[in-house]
Amino acid sequence: MQHIPLVSVICTCHNQGSYVLQALDSVLEQSYPAVEIYIIDNGSSDGSKKLISDWIKQHGEQIPIMHRYYERPVNYCQAFNAALKSINGHYLIDLAADDFLHPQHISRALEQLQGSGAKVYFCNALLLYPDGSQQPFYPARHAGNIPQGGVFSAVVQKYVISSVTLVMDASSLLKEGGYDEDLSYEDFDILVRMSRKYPFVYGDFTGVFKRELPGSLSTQQYQVKHSALLPSTFRVCEKIYDMLEGKEEKEALRFRLLHETKHALASANFKVAGQFLKLYRKFSPISLHYILFRLWHTCRLDISNLYSYWTKSKSL
Numbered sequence: 001m002q003h004i005p006l007v008s009v010i011c012t013c014h015n016q017g018s019y020v021l022q023a024l025d026s027v028l029e030q031s032y033p034a035v036e037i038y039i040i041d042n043g044s045s046d047g048s049k050k051l052i053s054d055w056i057k058q059h060g061e062q063i064p065i066m067h068r069y070y071e072r073p074v075n076y077c078q079a080f081n082a083a084l085k086s087i088n089g090h091y092l093i094d095l096a097a098d099d100f101l102h103p104q105h106i107s108r109a110l111e112q113l114q115g116s117g118a119k120v121y122f123c124n125a126l127l128l129y130p131d132g133s134q135q136p137f138y139p140a141r142h143a144g145n146i147p148q149g150g151v152f153s154a155v156v157q158k159y160v161i162s163s164v165t166l167v168m169d170a171s172s173l174l175k176e177g178g179y180d181e182d183l184s185y186e187d188f189d190i191l192v193r194m195s196r197k198y199p200f201v202y203g204d205f206t207g208v209f210k211r212e213l214p215g216s217l218s219t220q221q222y223q224v225k226h227s228a229l230l231p232s233t234f235r236v237c238e239k240i241y242d243m244l245e246g247k248e249e250k251e252a253l254r255f256r257l258l259h260e261t262k263h264a265l266a267s268a269n270f271k272v273a274g275q276f277l278k279l280y281r282k283f284s285p286i287s288l289h290y291i292l293f294r295l296w297h298t299c300r301l302d303i304s305n306l307y308s309y310w311t312k313s314k315s316l
Helices: 020-028 048-059 076-084 105-116 140-145 152-157 170-175 187-197 230-243 247-266 270-281 288-299 304-315
Strands: 007-013 035-042 065-070 091-096 120-128 134-136 167-169 200-211
Touching: 007 020, 007 076, 020 035, 020 048, 020 091, 035 048, 035 076, 048 065, 065 076, 076 170, 091 105, 091 170, 105 120, 105 167, 105 200, 152 187, 152 247, 167 170, 170 187, 187 230, 230 247, 230 270, 247 270, 247 288, 270 288
Parallel strands: 007 035, 007 091, 035 065, 120 200
Antiparallel strands: 091 167, 120 134, 120 167
């Protein structure tokens, strides 16, 4: 056991009492023998804190456990970074309390990480929907097109890596300063910063089960007129601009900026849409898409009701 790298799981819960015990049990049930868990209750008001406390009392002798209870919700990145400074693991998993792990998730990840020299592992996830349906993050048709190694351009261009499946080298994440506490969400930013410096390795395995729940953070990216997440997306794009090296990376950022501009305009988040357009022009020539989006931004054509209906119908 002394020669097996310790893996730390940071599990954060906010009003996820219906799911948190399954998340915690999935850590306890890992086939990998060297695991510790740091549990955060981020100001829950639904009884999650008691469920966590009872679970700790029941399983405290089976696995090393640390915990912290916040009286009121704090910034997710801030809560995570506080835990990051206290863990002991060589590797790290960020587990949301409404997701859960396959029993072999950590074992499979460590095999790939130690065999490849990569600093970040990712795999497939099974997305679970409220109506009982499910689908893999990577359908079978994408099996041969999943990026590995230097994935920076791929990460910049589109959402190609399921962040919930990441197993990261903890010291590398600490070198990068952990999560950016000035942002509203962390996954796009940490994928960008880690992929800029470190190789990624993919495991052809479904290691995480992710619930797609109404009202979750991921569903609020393009919230009509008042997105709290789009300004953070713009800030990450500004960071990417300062990191760019070569034509391929510039093309990737151009694609991302036009994509985010389109959805910002359609959701009537006009201020941040203008910021995306301004950043695009800093390094890109005028294109037809840019002209059309610029006109849309100038006239403030509000189609957000149609956009909201379209996005809801897609999720049904």
